[in-house]
Amino acid sequence: MSALFSFFVLSLSVYGCSCIVTRERIFKSLRERVLASKELKITHYLIECPYCFSVWCTLLVVVIFPLRVMHSDMWFVAGVVCDYALTVLAVAGCVRVLVHTEILLQNASKLLKQLHSL
Numbered sequence: 001m002s003a004l005f006s007f008f009v010l011s012l013s014v015y016g017c018s019c020i021v022t023r024e025r026i027f028k029s030l031r032e033r034v035l036a037s038k039e040l041k042i043t044h045y046l047i048e049c050p051y052c053f054s055v056w057c058t059l060l061v062v063v064i065f066p067l068r069v070m071h072s073d074m075w076f077v078a079g080v081v082c083d084y085a086l087t088v089l090a091v092a093g094c095v096r097v098l099v100h101t102e103i104l105l106q107n108a109s110k111l112l113k114q115l116h117s118l
Contacts, residue, residue: 007090007091007094008094010058010061010062010065010091011091011094011095011098012098013061014054014057014058014061014091014092014095015050015054015094015095015098015099017053017054017057018050018051018053018054018057018095018099019050019099021047021053021057022047022048022049022050022053023050030047031047031048034046034047035047035048050095050099051092051095051096051099054091054092054095054096054099055088055092058087058088058091058092058095059088061091062087062088062091
């Protein structure tokens with residue numbers, strides 16, 4: 001499997017996971033419990049924002065499935081850290097594009113329905 005194909009499969013998987021956790025009914029009770037807590041405000045962003053969740057999800061997924069976007073010639077530890085950081089940022093950026101595309105399509109659909117009702 002090519003690295004580019006793996007990258008897109010990973011991006012779509014993270015996007016799907018982040019949408020399930022931040023939007024779907026199966027995690028609604030978890031979201032409500034987290035939002036009801038007053039302790040950690042950062043968890044509110046994590047559980048409500050698909051992009052925010054995707055960054056943390058990507059960190060976990062890249063550790064489990066070691067995909068590296070770039071193979072640097074730097075000193076071993078620094079090179080690996082940079083490679084993984086770039087992979088996480090690239091996948092999270094791709095997920096951000098997918099989230100914004102979904103929002104644009106939803107807004108366009110609403111606008112078309114309004115125009116159709118006129």
